[in-house]
Amino acid sequence: MNTTDDILWRAMVYCGPSANRRHCRTLSSARYCSRTRTRLRGETVMAAAAEKPTKDKLLSTLDDIEVLSRELIEMLALSRTQKLPQPGEDTDILELLVQRDREFQELMQTALEQGRVQQEMQALEKEVEKRDSDIQQLQKQLKEAEHILATAVYQAKEKLKSIEKARKGSISSEEIIKYAHRISASNAVCAPLNWVPGDPRRPYPTDLEMRSGILGNMSNMPTNGVNGHLPGDALAAGRLPGRFTLLCPPSALFFSSRLSLSYKYCGLCVAVYFSVELQYVSLMFIFANVFLLSLLDILTPQYPWQSADVSMGILPPHHGNDFGLEPPGHNKENEDDVEAMSTDSSSSSSDSD
Amino acid sequence: MTLFTHGLRRALMTQQPLDVNMATAEPVVEEAEDYSFLPIIHDIIKCMDRDSPDVHQELNKLKTKIQEAREQISGLPGVDMSLALQESKLRMLREQVQTKNQLLQKYKSLCMFDIPKPS
Secondary structure, three states, X not given: OOXXXXXXXXXXXXXXXXXXXXXXXXXHHHHHHHHHHHHHHHHHHHHXXXXXXXXXXXXXXXXXXXXXXXXXXXXXHHHOOOOOOOHHHHHHHHHHHHHHHHHHHHHHHHHHHHHHHHHHHXXXXXXXXHHHHHHHHHHHHHHHHHHHHHHHHHHHHHHHHHHHHHHHOOOOHHHHHHHHHHHHHOOOOXXXXXXXXXXXXXOOOOHHHHHOOOOOOHHHOOOOOEOOEOOHHHHHHOOOOOOOOOOOOHHHHHHHHHHHHHHHHHHHHHHHXXXXXXXXXXXXXXXXXXXXXXXXXXXXXXXXXHHHHHOOOOOOOOOOOHHHOOOOOOHHHHHXXXXXXXXXXXXXXXXXX | OHHHHHHHHHHXXXXXXXXXXXXXXXXXXXXXXXXXXXXXXXXXXXXXXXXXXXXXXXXXXXXXXXXXXXXXXXXXXXXXXXXXXXXXXXXHHHHHHHHHHHHHHHXXXXXXXXXXXXO
16 A cells, blocks of 8 residues: 555544545545446456456455455445445445455465466476486487497498408419518528628629629620520610620619619518508519519529639638629729629630530 | 445355365355455454444554565466466476477487398
């Protein structure tokens, strides 16, 4: 109640059987009564149209009860001393008051029921939140599983590709073993058991061995060649070899030094093969170098200068003595030696003819 | 004045019971009195009839009770919406919970991988 209403309320109550009561009634009742009746009639119509919240209904009903009770008490206070101008009005107010009170009680019961429903709704909302968190957790797990599976599938596909690639470029294991045997037979992989530091033997063909091969002895080759093989240069030139010039052709020297390098590369390739799994590249290189090695082995049965050295002392079967080795940088001296050896070999070959 | 008291008393006695299953009248009156203002108004009118000095006290009681009722209404949970709206929300929440339970059950028991038959 506001202050003005409170004052008027008390004024109506305190007014005794006096003429002032009529004055108070004039000030307040008429105004309240007319307003209340209008509002009550309007609310009845509007309430049916819109579903108001229960709280608004309760407050509205409570206001009506307050107004009606106030009006009723005011009328009763005034009727003690004088007659009511409208006797039916008090009855109407009483009926309205009773009706409003009943409605208020019903609304309070509805409000209590809504309170219970609200508790149930809160419990359901908590359950919904829990289910949402469960769904999110499941979603995360599924996402993680999908990622793992995608990675596994990708790796499996890569494996299949590499398997297919290996199948296309497959090499017989027997061939690989054969080449490995040939490589190891030349002591290219491991030193001989009786090798000691100072031994001139190397895992690659030395200069002496290269020079003693077909390329190094191209100028000393007989007319029909060795084992029916003719030097490539003479054959390409269309001339029979016959007697070779004293000097070995430079191309042969160059080729012999290159073969020596190729043997060194062969050893490196073997190391690379076992260290880094570059199978195909290494194998091709090995194949090329072994082919050359085998060619030299076939065409080089004996070193020509060893026959002269045997008289000096016992020598290793395949390699010359220490003085036969030349450092790689002295090509001119090697050329002189080759010239001398070529002369010797040509004389020996001519003797053999 | 006497007519009003009689009328008010009759109104109190003839009030429909809120719960029709309740057999005795006393609980009905007690339950009605919990939220009813008629008893207090009846007491006020009686005091006015007798010209008792307790009228002011009764008036204060009525005023206090109205104020308490307002405060109680403001604190009630779930009265911010109408009953029909609340029931529809409750129904929706129940359906949500049911749907989410079904989804969780479905995905937890779902076999994501089709095991290929050996050819």
